[in-house]
């Protein structure tokens with residue numbers, strides 16, 4: 245799609261759970277000098293806020309309390325990029341000023357987050373917060389390698405709802421067994437693996453969450469018509485990052501030659 249204005253180059257990355265979205269998005273942002281927003285972290289924060297108040301997100305009667313929490317919670321993200329292209333950027337997540345980066349990644353939060361994200365008013369509140377953050381980052385973005393600022397956002401509805409005019413939309417997929425193996429390994433490595441948690445359970449939970457995300461009424465998980473699908477099952481992280489970075493360069497070049505020929 246040719247770009248009509250000078251707004252930052254936008255990359256939207258969507259896909260099912262543990263398909264590699266946030267790792268890839270962060271590394272793409274680092275390579276290009278773009279900003280990064282992890283929208284899943286917002287839904288995880290609302291879920292954590294509800295659970296810590298003793299609210300059970302699986303009960304539909306609690307939806308309005310959870311929606312109020314989504315509105316009133318203050319959510320912040322801080323991504324620290326590295327100068328070395330081989331080291332992974334880290335994102336710290338703050339809920340009402342408290343660092344909850346680790347607390348929002350537990351299996352308990354993962355188990356409940358899709359029910360929370362299916363509540364319409366919760367999505368409206370999160371969408372507003374994400375748009376506000378996107379607008380702030382657009383004005384403070386680093387200059388990209390190609391002299392342009394940009395933004396990478398990942399989630400479930402970025403290409404369809406949050407950034408419907410994104411310059412590049414990627415839909416990341418991977419076999420659910422492979423995704424479960426990667427998620428289990430990640431939990432073990434970070435010390436967040438709960439006692440007795442096995443591969444079957446992780447795979448079933450990812451599949452259950454994907455089903456909820458795909459079938460909900462409000463902004464379901466789906467590939468945007470103009471998204472490029474990338475299957476990461478047999479790719480390395482570097483391979484998938486490189487494929488996206490090359491596509492950004494290709495589109496930037498095409499957009500600047502179409503502007504200069506006008």
Ligand SMILES: Nc1ncnc2c1ncn2[C@@H]1O[C@H](COP(=O)(O)OP(=O)(O)O)[C@@H](O)[C@H]1O
Pocket residue numbers: 259260261262263264265266267268426427430476478479480481484
């Ligand atoms: N191509 C890949 N090969 C091996 N591991 C990968 C690959 N892509 C992602 N991962 C790992 O899979 C796990 C899940 O990736 P993550 O980026 O958190 O996914 P998502 O944001 O889609 O949930 C992470 O531990 C990440 O390092």
Ligand SMILES: Nc1ccn([C@@H]2O[C@H](COP(=O)(O)OP(=O)(O)O)[C@@H](O)[C@H]2O)c(=O)n1
Pocket residue numbers: 260261262263266283284285287288357358359361362398399400401402453457
């Ligand atoms: N844009 C988004 C991002 C996440 N979500 C919800 O938030 C949950 C957690 O997102 P996440 O990106 O942190 O999940 P993982 O793929 O990392 O497990 C998803 O399962 C969705 O239910 C959403 O509905 N819309």
